[in-house]
Amino acid sequence: MKTRFTELMGVEHPVMMGGMMWVGRAGLAAAVSNAGGLGTITALTQPTPEDLTREIARVRDLTNKPFAVNLTILPSVSPPPYAEYRRAIIEAGVTIVETAGNRPQDHVADLRAHGIRVIHKCTSVRHALSAQRMGVDAISIDGFECAGHPGEDDIPGLILIPAAADKVTIPMIASGGFGDGRGLVAALALGADGINMGTRFCATQEATIHDNAKQAMLANDERGTNLIFRSLHNTARVAKTAVSDEVVRLLAQPGATFADVAHLVRGAQGREVLEHGRLEAGLLWAGQVQGLIHDLPTAADLIGRIMRDAEAIIAGRLRGMAG
Structure with a gap:
């Protein structure tokens, strides 16, 4: 299945693993990438920028496929050394970064100056357009259903995705509430170029959580x-x-x-x-x-099932309805 997202990121399937604190580690990210999706490790899960450098190397030991690093910038009384983490990402030769959080302009400018493709996570159309003007390469648009911080507008994906698709011109993936082939088809129909899943990848065998x-x-x-x-x-x-x-x-x-x-x-x-x-x-x-999670498959089995089900829906049920 080819979309603007798969072509931009060089992956086989329009499925991305979202950046998740304490979950986005090398084993799961590599498993997602090896299955044809875009795996992601989370920079701030690592205690120091040096640890992040080592984790990036571990991903490369486990896969030769594209993967991303998430860098989330949040307000904090004692903020981590974001610039040092960014430098570690650049010096390690990472080619894709997912950014999220407040005022990422300096990070986005530096990453793109080094030829890194940037996906920015947003919870509203206005923020997506701001990120597009900033020069990011793709948008991850988060509906109200998502885990983590959905913003204060309370707009679910059924409205937010097409509203964003009407105005955003760069590739866009949909996040929040996705876990199966039905969701992927729905996201594509609403104007997205793929899906970004967090919670669903937590419930896989490779996720190193209890x-x-x-x-x-x-x-x-x-x-x-x-x-x-x-x-x-x-x-x-x-x-x-x-x-x-x-x-x-x-x-x-x-x-x-x-x-x-x-x-x-x-x-x-x-x-x-x-x-x-x-x-x-x-x-x-x-x-x-969580209401759509009923098993704990491998990442490969999950992505394979999502793609088979999506293709079956497109080729079968929807085509049949079209007469």
């Missing part, structure tokens, strides 16, 4: 998420657990601030969930696509 976390995603249905930080204007979608229920409860109190939930939402505690399976330790980040 089975307790994977089983929680299997057990949850499409209602199994919570929206947290709404009152702080930094909305995030996470799996519905006792911890995220408590975060919602605490922030609903009059005058509540981030300090009231900081002990529950620290990133290190989320890492405990993923690496040690202690669901009571912190947040489990997952999207509404």
